[in-house]
Amino acid sequence: MTDNGTFIVEGGHKLSGNITPQGAKNEALQIISATLLTAEPVLVENLPDILDVNKLIDLVAGLGAKVERIDRHTVRITARDIDVDYILSEAYVRDAQRIRGSVMVIAPLLGRFGKASLPKPGGDKIGRRRLDTHLLGLQALGADFHYDADRHIYAFRTEGLQGTFLHMDEISVTGTANVVMAAVLAKGETTIYNAACEPYLQQLCKMLVRMGAKIEGIGSNLLKIQGVERLSGTEHRMLPDMIEIGSFIGLAAMTGSDITIKDVCLDQLGLIPRTFERLGVKMNYVGDDIHIPAQDHYEIQTFIDGGILTIYDAPWPGFTPDLMSIALVVAIQARGSVLIHQKMFESRLFFVDKLIDMGAQIILCDPHRATVIGLDKRTPLRGIAMTSPDIRAGVSLLIAALSAEGTSRIDNIQQIDRGYQDIDGRLRALGARITRE
Incomplete structure (x- = not known):
């Protein structure tokens, strides 16, 4: 495992297969x-x-x-x-x-x-x-x-x-x-x-x-x-890592892929599945596995009164702050809009400028809030060069790159390696085109 390095990602390919989350x-x-x-x-x-x-x-x-x-x-x-x-x-x-x-x-x-x-x-x-x-x-x-x-x-x-x-x-x-x-x-x-x-x-x-x-x-x-x-x-x-599980749900949605996440300890995931379902991601629960079928479109739910959905982080049993960046990325290609409110940390949304450079429609309201206007997959994101600022934003950028048209370069992947084991090898097994330099 390198101390630093770069991922070269060729996006726009559908993935398929089974993946097992690492220990937490x-x-x-x-x-x-x-x-x-x-x-x-x-x-x-x-x-x-x-x-x-x-x-x-x-x-x-x-x-x-x-x-x-x-x-x-x-x-x-x-x-x-x-x-x-x-x-x-x-x-x-x-x-x-x-x-x-x-x-x-x-x-x-x-x-x-x-x-x-x-x-x-x-x-x-x-x-x-x-x-x-x-x-x-x-x-x-x-x-x-x-x-x-x-x-x-x-x-x-x-x-x-x-x-x-x-x-x-x-x-x-x-x-x-x-x-x-x-x-x-x-x-x-x-x-x-x-x-x-x-x-x-x-x-x-x-x-x-x-x-x-x-x-x-x-x-x-x-x-x-x-x-x-x-x-x-x-x-x-160890329990399976719930942040990896949420990341793989987001990956399947963004790339329109048919993926089964194995052995997830479903009873320990709290609001995570329901939050992604509110973003329109379909999931089937088979025993202790989550199957995400390939979806060409997914639609963000609104509140019961028709108001725009807000997703915010909170201490358990609330939605974990570590998956807010993944939820934000998933919303980019959804139908509809969502307000992402990162309450617990003040700088975790600053990676959105890279997503905007890729073609995402995001308004960064302040250090804690971003509004995402979904593209509904009418236009794909485009590949760019970027740098991973932290573990979770790094994987969010990787997911965006895998869904994008063209080639992306992600530097400082040591930040991703800190939290995700052999992520490039495991994604290649699903059909991802990703190389490590």
Whole structure:
């Protein structure tokens, strides 16, 4: 896998066949971090083989955990002999800066060893993503922290975490995960109100319970956790990645293709299928598969009173912000109009200028809202040269390029590789004409 690179995409070809989503990226980052909570082995299955996940596994190995690669998607991590002083080394700081998931390593290290550090994390350039929820939550549980402005590092210490009542100031998935992982080894009871309740966080909680944690309220926004002295090993399997599933639904619609998405865990997808159905995408549910038949046209629904449909993101069980860019791209070739309202991040819509250059009819109202006037496939998009700004916008541009007439060039595909495993090879298996340079 290259550190950077380019996709050359010849668009305008219909695809067909079956595709299986990878394991969930966002779940994997939480689960790998949680392996540091125990000295016993934890077997993790259905891991996506992508940059962000592999970087976090390397980070855990750097701390001294024994990492056994069973196969490409299975790893056994034994965090028995952790060198907690390594967190202050230049090597750790350099590696942790490159991945936003490193923020979730703090809680396990604090819970087991009483100290941790965090360089300002990297990841997507999608606007300001505050760390306050993490820092204030850990502080409430009894951790002190200070910021070293010269090295851009947060340093954490505790004489022992203590259970408490926490009303989260925002519904942060990674913030909730950090607090949950800290609370399971804290003394006494922790109550977390306004907790995130995404399926991936539910998966983390269920894994911790198998390890011996005591957690009530899994799947709700009110969690009660009784601290325990130690956790044991376990086995865990990732859910399929719901963002990939939504991306493949969008790909089928835009290219007019007949695609079956296999083994999707339909009961864990929330509003995702219904939202794409409101954009006019037909879907058949066969067991645990989603079949999208080839459609020459699809029509955006209106509200019951005839008003223009609005799609907006919200914390789970709302529509995930990670699929807003895909929904926007799907609307380009629909019949009708839709307002896309990206509430949770302020810079995720700035990639639409590339779509406009391709021929899309989009009005960018402000950093949070865009109106899409569907082309109804009367005119195809045209291929252009562009750059991937972040993971989700990158795949949205790739979908647009596959539906376009002519050849597109997408640079900075490292951003796509961060979240999508071997995406070009898997799409070529469906008939896509895409090469990696």
